[in-house]
Amino acid sequence: MAANAVGALARKKGIAAFLGKNTNLVTFVVLATILGVMTRGRSFEWPSVRNLMIAESVRAFAALGVGMIIITRGIDLSIGYVVCLVASVSASFAQTPDYMAALYPGMDFPIYLPFIAGILTGGLFGFFNGVLVAYGKLPAFIATLGTMSIARGAQLIYTKAAVVGSVKDAYKVLAQGSVGPIPNLALYVVVAAAIVWFLLRHTRRGTNFYAIGGNPVAARVSGINVEKELVVVYTFAGLLYGIAGCLLSGRLGLANALTANGMELDAIAAVTVGGISQAGGVGTVGGMIIGVLTLGIINYGMTYLGVDSYYQLLVKGFIILVAVYFYIRKYSQR
Amino acid sequence: MADDRAEYVLEMLGIYKSFPGVQALDDVSLHVRPGKVHALMGENGAGKSTLMKCLFGIYREDGGEIILKGRLAKFHSAKDALEAGVSMIHQELSNVPERSVRENIWLGREPLHRFGPITFLNHGKMHRDTAALMKRLEMNIDPADRMGGLSISKQQACEIAKAVSYEASIVVMDEPSSSLTETETEHLFRIIRDLTARGVAVIYISHKMSEIFQIADDVSVMRDGKMLGTWPASELDEDKLIKLMVGRDNTQRFPTVDSEIGELRLEVRGLTSAESRSFKDVSFDLRRGEILGIGGLVGAQRTELVEAIFGLRKTSCGEILVNGKRAVIRSPRDAIRHGIGLITEDRRGSGIFPLLSVTENTAVASLGSYIRGGLLLEHRRIEAEARRFNEQLRTKTPSMWTQIQNLSGGNQQKVLVSRWLMTLPEILIMDEPTRGIDVGAKFEIYTIMAELARNGKSIIMVSSEMHELLGMSHRVMVLCAGRHTGTLEGPEASQENVMRLATQFE
Ligand SMILES: Nc1ncnc2c1ncn2[C@@H]1O[C@H](COP(=O)(O)OP(=O)(O)OP(=O)(O)O)[C@@H](O)[C@H]1O
Numbered sequence: 001m002a003a004n005a006v007g008a009l010a011r012k013k014g015i016a017a018f019l020g021k022n023t024n025l026v027t028f029v030v031l032a033t034i035l036g037v038m039t040r041g042r043s044f045e046w047p048s049v050r051n052l053m054i055a056e057s058v059r060a061f062a063a064l065g066v067g068m069i070i071i072t073r074g075i076d077l078s079i080g081y082v083v084c085l086v087a088s089v090s091a092s093f094a095q096t097p098d099y100m101a102a103l104y105p106g107m108d109f110p111i112y113l114p115f116i117a118g119i120l121t122g123g124l125f126g127f128f129n130g131v132l133v134a135y136g137k138l139p140a141f142i143a144t145l146g147t148m149s150i151a152r153g154a155q156l157i158y159t160k161a162a163v164v165g166s167v168k169d170a171y172k173v174l175a176q177g178s179v180g181p182i183p184n185l186a187l188y189v190v191v192a193a194a195i196v197w198f199l200l201r202h203t204r205r206g207t208n209f210y211a212i213g214g215n216p217v218a219a220r221v222s223g224i225n226v227e228k229e230l231v232v233v234y235t236f237a238g239l240l241y242g243i244a245g246c247l248l249s250g251r252l253g254l255a256n257a258l259t260a261n262g263m264e265l266d267a268i269a270a271v272t273v274g275g276i277s278q279a280g281g282v283g284t285v286g287g288m289i290i291g292v293l294t295l296g297i298i299n300y301g302m303t304y305l306g307v308d309s310y311y312q313l314l315v316k317g318f319i320i321l322v323a324v325y326f327y328i329r330k331y332s333q334r
Numbered sequence: 335m336a337d338d339r340a341e342y343v344l345e346m347l348g349i350y351k352s353f354p355g356v357q358a359l360d361d362v363s364l365h366v367r368p369g370k371v372h373a374l375m376g377e378n379g380a381g382k383s384t385l386m387k388c389l390f391g392i393y394r395e396d397g398g399e400i401i402l403k404g405r406l407a408k409f410h411s412a413k414d415a416l417e418a419g420v421s422m423i424h425q426e427l428s429n430v431p432e433r434s435v436r437e438n439i440w441l442g443r444e445p446l447h448r449f450g451p452i453t454f455l456n457h458g459k460m461h462r463d464t465a466a467l468m469k470r471l472e473m474n475i476d477p478a479d480r481m482g483g484l485s486i487s488k489q490q491a492c493e494i495a496k497a498v499s500y501e502a503s504i505v506v507m508d509e510p511s512s513s514l515t516e517t518e519t520e521h522l523f524r525i526i527r528d529l530t531a532r533g534v535a536v537i538y539i540s541h542k543m544s545e546i547f548q549i550a551d552d553v554s555v556m557r558d559g560k561m562l563g564t565w566p567a568s569e570l571d572e573d574k575l576i577k578l579m580v581g582r583d584n585t586q587r588f589p590t591v592d593s594e595i596g597e598l599r600l601e602v603r604g605l606t607s608a609e610s611r612s613f614k615d616v617s618f619d620l621r622r623g624e625i626l627g628i629g630g631l632v633g634a635q636r637t638e639l640v641e642a643i644f645g646l647r648k649t650s651c652g653e654i655l656v657n658g659k660r661a662v663i664r665s666p667r668d669a670i671r672h673g674i675g676l677i678t679e680d681r682r683g684s685g686i687f688p689l690l691s692v693t694e695n696t697a698v699a700s701l702g703s704y705i706r707g708g709l710l711l712e713h714r715r716i717e718a719e720a721r722r723f724n725e726q727l728r729t730k731t732p733s734m735w736t737q738i739q740n741l742s743g744g745n746q747q748k749v750l751v752s753r754w755l756m757t758l759p760e761i762l763i764m765d766e767p768t769r770g771i772d773v774g775a776k777f778e779i780y781t782i783m784a785e786l787a788r789n790g791k792s793i794i795m796v797s798s799e800m801h802e803l804l805g806m807s808h809r810v811m812v813l814c815a816g817r818h819t820g821t822l823e824g825p826e827a828s829q830e831n832v833m834r835l836a837t838q839f840e
Pocket residue numbers: 353354356358376377378379380381382383384385425730731732739740741742743744745770
């Protein structure tokens with residue numbers, strides 16, 4: 001009997017430990033349940049879930065990118081405007097040839113060109129960020145603040161501050177289509193998350209990212225080329241923003257100067273809620289995705305419940321602060 | 335002479351290295367034989383770590399040659415050095431606390447699976463190799479444990495295991511024993527002897543004299559960035575070595591502590607930690623002019639106890655009386671207000687502000703006493719006082735405005751000691767005050783302790799060094815597993831008795 005009691009206690013402890021370790025999951029489940037109750041289960045129905053997936057997919061790419069950067073103790077503020085620029089560039093190569101206001105009127109580019117151009121643009125900005133941080137030794141906050149402004153300027157110059165619209169259907173369908181009931185966008189996220197998961201969990205490179213974030217000096221004296229790894233992580237993140245921008249222009253069918261504005265803050269908030277510490281060296285892909293979904297149901301839920309959009313911002317802010325507060329407490333207990 | 339070459343596995347010839355304001359290395363040469371332990375000695379700031387960092391590719395020397403196994407070596411990074419067969423235990427712990435032991439050990443060279451161009455980590459092999467390594471070194475550490483969750487001495491053991499695992503032909507150990515107990519140091523020596531038996535050369539840096547004569551074959555001594563020479567250990571003794579290091583006779587190891595013991599200053603009654611596995615029901619008194627030593631093994635909760643007295647840790651019951659009145663101490667602020675100062679054990683973690691200057695680091699805890707008209711800091715007086723305390727301890731720094739991170743490890747420690755001396759505490763708690771500090775400066779610190787006591791201050795000193803514990807304390811209180819197992823006084827205070835009390839529950 002005593003053994004039984006001990007066993008039960010151990011199991012109880014196991015659950016408590018699991019919940020303690022997965023605060024992000026707990027937050028998500030609690031919020032989802034609250035929303036489920038308030039909508040009388042409607043939020044659990046497939047159309048709602050599907051909408052949530054479509055709405056959050058693009059952000060998930062940004063979160064995966066910046067999540068990795070934060071693991072190396074960095075930050076990236078350029079996301080919003082880089083994604084905006086990428087969306088504009090990709091849209092400009094996907095406009096219908098007979099559209100009067102097209103950036104390249106009369107040109108019918110092959111369908112892969114917008115992707116190549118968009119992803120390269122994203123990767124280039126990421127690479128630039130990486131070089132500034134790794135070799136220029138600029139603080140990531142300042143370096144990416146600079147590239148943020150450059151991306152903004154480039155977007156306005158490139159589009160002459162106009163809307164890049166009338167995107168070809170063949171391009172749109174890649175972002176708007178679905179496989180059976182599942183939206184394409186969600187599938188892309190699954191693939192990207194799997195790749196990032198593999199990278200972080202199962203490759204030497206991923207281990208290096210954690211080491212650099214956890215203790216850059218230790219990483220260096222263990223023979224890791226810290227500068228190179230930083231360039232790689234920012235570039236990789238840039239490629240992910242590139243994909244995000246292409247998918248966004250496809251989903252919206254256009255791009256303008258307001259596209260993706262503020263996405264960097266959403267992405268940073270999401271991964272922070274998901275347990276990626278700003279101090280560097282901790283965090284998982286699961287956490288990043290849970291973070292995105294958590295912010296997603298907050299947005300979605302409040303819209304569903306008809307909360308005024310100004311109040312939405314307020315509530316969102318509070319929820320983020322509370323979630324992070326609990327994280328910080330967890331880490332400072334050690 | 336041509337034959338002599340083959341005798342050495344490593345030769346560093348005429349190395350120069352300067353930092354802004356200091357010539358850290360000035361024409362330094364070092365010859366290391368394979369299969370031998372080569373001790374590198376010198377005062378704080380003599381240039382020992384700098385020389386080793388040049389060897390390890392962390393610093394680029396301004397001039398000179400490094401010849402490794404007969405070939406000219408040019409290392410641009412730690413990676414180059416590791417690949418050429420040089421591994422190093424660094425003076426400051428350099429691990430990634432949030433990752434597991436096994437990941438830390440194989441960092442940068444993890445075992446891989448290969449599928450054509452794709453490689454990925456072989457977690458299983460990593461675990462097995464770590465377990466085998468720990469077994470071989472007789473260390474009881476679980477490869478899956480989180481590094482940051484281990485005690486400091488276990489973390490140090492992991493650093494040792496890591497350095498060994500490179501199977502290098504030269505292993506540099508920069509103060510590997512500073513956070514180890516005597517038993518653990520014995521263990522380290524067994525590992526070192528095993529290495530040298532297999533032909534590995536070990537370069538060993540330490541400020542603990544007795545260790546040198548136990549383990550070293552050759553001894554090189556540096557002073558002020560210059561190499562004085564190399565001697566077989568058998569031709570030296572402690573006095574000779576100290577004289578070489580400090581450049582003057584220094585026969586006395588401890589000053590006489592002749593203070594007058596006065597009235598009760600601090601009373602601790604039944605203090606119990608809020609954490610379950612920490613100290614329990616500890617009571618003791620401290621009088622004016624008294625130096626109370628606290629001894630015990632690592633894990634005896636000595637640091638936890640003094641941190642609780644200083645308001646850094648929560649207690650669940652018990653009380654503290656200062657000058658006969660009950661003192662409520664919930665934070666270091668409260669403690670400082672009651673005239674208590676604490677020199678912490680972990681100077682990297684809770685001591686220094688790396689980017690601030692020596693002056694600022696010294697003055698930061700006593701700024702309150704240097705305010706004119708309730709508003710303006712008196713910079714000139716602050717600098718003068720900070721300088722005075724650092725000069726007393728002979729802190730070696732290019733200027734008072736140098737960033738503290740650019741000082742040698744031992745000199746950073748001296749700045750911390752200066753900080754708390756500058757607060758003019760009535761009760762000074764010193765947790766391992768001389769860890770990593772050279773012999774000359776140890777004596778200075780002891781002298782200051784004796785002088786403080788003479789002026790009626792009270793001192794609590796936590797120490798793992800038996801000589802200093804017995805040499806400096808009026809009374810020695812011993813903890814074992816969080817319990818107060820006894821207090822020794824006068825002739826009773828012997829090494830045997832301290833050890834008996836320290837291992838009472840084992
Ligand atoms: N990165 C740096 N920048 C500027 N000065 C430095 C730097 N590293 C070391 N120094 C200076 O070089 C000198 C030698 O320092 P080093 O760390 O080699 O001493 P050490 O012999 O290892 O002393 P300790 O026993 O205290 O560890 C010191 O005066 C120190 O201030």
